Amino acid sequence: MRVTIAGGGIGGLATALSLHAAGITDVVVHEAVPSIRPLGVGINLLPHAVRELTEIGLAGPLAGIGVPTAELAYFNAFGQEIWAEPRGLDAGYHWPQYSVPRGALQMLLLEAVVDRLGAGAVRTSSPVRGAGHDGDLLIAADGIRSTVRAALYPDEGPPPWNGLVLWRGTTRGRPFRTGRSMIMAGDGEQKFVAYPISAPDRNGDVLINWIAERPAEEAASRGDWNRRVDPATFLPHFADWRFDWLDVPGVIEAAGEVFEYPMVDRDPLPRWTFGDVTLLGDAAHAMYPIGSNGASQAILDARVLAHALATGRGAEAYEAERRPPTTAIALANRKMGPEVVMRLARERAPEGFTDVDAVIPLAERTEIAAAYKKTAGFDPALLNERASWSV
Ligand SMILES: Cc1cc2nc3c(=O)[nH]c(=O)nc-3n(C[C@H](O)[C@H](O)[C@H](O)COP(=O)(O)OP(=O)(O)OC[C@H]3O[C@@H](n4cnc5c(N)ncnc54)[C@H](O)[C@@H]3O)c2cc1C
Numbered sequence: 001m002r003v004t005i006a007g008g009g010i011g012g013l014a015t016a017l018s019l020h021a022a023g024i025t026d027v028v029v030h031e032a033v034p035s036i037r038p039l040g041v042g043i044n045l046l047p048h049a050v051r052e053l054t055e056i057g058l059a060g061p062l063a064g065i066g067v068p069t070a071e072l073a074y075f076n077a078f079g080q081e082i083w084a085e086p087r088g089l090d091a092g093y094h095w096p097q098y099s100v101p102r103g104a105l106q107m108l109l110l111e112a113v114v115d116r117l118g119a120g121a122v123r124t125s126s127p128v129r130g131a132g133h134d135g136d137l138l139i140a141a142d143g144i145r146s147t148v149r150a151a152l153y154p155d156e157g158p159p160p161w162n163g164l165v166l167w168r169g170t171t172r173g174r175p176f177r178t179g180r181s182m183i184m185a186g187d188g189e190q191k192f193v194a195y196p197i198s199a200p201d202r203n204g205d206v207l208i209n210w211i212a213e214r215p216a217e218e219a220a221s222r223g224d225w226n227r228r229v230d231p232a233t234f235l236p237h238f239a240d241w242r243f244d245w246l247d248v249p250g251v252i253e254a255a256g257e258v259f260e261y262p263m264v265d266r267d268p269l270p271r272w273t274f275g276d277v278t279l280l281g282d283a284a285h286a287m288y289p290i291g292s293n294g295a296s297q298a299i300l301d302a303r304v305l306a307h308a309l310a311t312g313r314g315a316e317a318y319e320a321e322r323r324p325p326t327t328a329i330a331l332a333n334r335k336m337g338p339e340v341v342m343r344l345a346r347e348r349a350p351e352g353f354t355d356v357d358a359v360i361p362l363a364e365r366t367e368i369a370a371a372y373k374k375t376a377g378f379d380p381a382l383l384n385e386r387a388s389w390s391v
Pocket residue numbers: 006007008009010011012030031032033039040041042043102126127128129141142143144145146147148168225226280281282283289294295296298
């Protein structure tokens with residue numbers, strides 16, 4: 001079977017490795033850019049994605065680039081804790097959750113592809129121009145602005161924007177909470193996310209990945225992850241967010257480069273597979289960067305597709321397994337996913353609280369967190385017990 005993959009991002013490279021692990025080795029990745037460089041800031045790999053990368057033999061290198069996330073915690077805009085839960089191994093999963101620099105993950109996958117499939121398996125400066133190809137299957141992993149998707153759905157237009165803008169950056173600073181915590185503070189409109197993507201250096205400082213988010217009048221370049229901005233444009237909105245456990249304006253001010261990204265996604269599709277062409281990753285189901293799903297879901301796609309092809313069930317079986325859950329996650333993310341607790345806290349206690357239980361009872365908070373894990377496929381018991389997708 002000859003497979004062509006459009007796109008050498010995390011989805012495309014994970015697909016090449018998954019196919020190879022499943023015994024399908026005649027695979028070529030076509031990447032549009034002249035050279036694959038370590039771009040992007042931090043992303044999270046949830047335990048279900050770490051399981052899949054572990055099963056294709058990447059646990060060691062992954063541990064070398066990732067910070068094993070120990071905790072996820074939500075706060076209101078005054079820095080008061082609404083909810084905190086253990087994550088990864090600390091939450092009883094058999095696999096860690098990792099916070100990683102996106103570029104390091106992409107380079108790790110690229111190295112593994114070149115190592116296992118040969119240097120000729122990745123062709124750069126090789127943009128795929130449509131849904132035509134000369135192999136047995138074209139897998140479109142060419143991202144949120146997918147050319148192949150546009151050929152299949154010519155009337156779709158640009159990714160829809162919800163009026164929010166994300167500013168992303170990294171800053172060297174003191175560790176907070178557990179030292180391996182991912183925190184989100186906000187009120188449902190305006191939000192700040194932070195988590196470390198490096199181990200402590202000699203001075204005990206870590207590289208903090210952060211995202212500031214709020215409504216904006218306009219958003220340039222939908223789907224371009226690399227647009228630089230001056231933090232002065234949004235810093236004043238976070239000036240009061242000095243918590244005793246994290247100085248938000250201080251973190252923003254001390255950042256290196258800052259990038260702007262409008263909160264865009266794609267409407268769920270009725271169909272991904274058209275004969276010998278199928279969609280994968282963001283090309284199939286770009287979703288808001290909520291709940292740490294972008295890269296994780298692409299990796300799950302890769303493994304399910306490889307399993308379906310190697311067991312003779314074809315791309316339709318992959319689509320049947322993956323389209324319903326990714327559609328559900330994309331729609332849940334449009335309603336803020338598990339982050340809805342921050343909006344509820346603002347609606348019910350706009351001036352803050354002394355007792356969070358009186359604002360959002362424990363049972364309600366527990367249910368919000370558990371429901372999202374089920375939707376996104378990382379309920380601990382289900383994931384630990386699920387049969388492997390290795391062939
Ligand atoms: C430069 C960049 C930076 C990012 N930074 C972040 C970040 O900081 N945080 C975050 O959460 N997510 C980020 N993302 C998105 C995140 O990587 C994805 O949501 C997720 O990993 C799913 O990956 P994917 O492989 O489906 O898509 P992507 O990671 O977008 O990869 C798509 C790949 O396809 C290539 N491509 C596009 N068109 C063509 C074509 N016609 N032919 C061949 N190749 C093509 C692109 O150059 C890219 O390498 C970034 C994406 C990119 C491309």
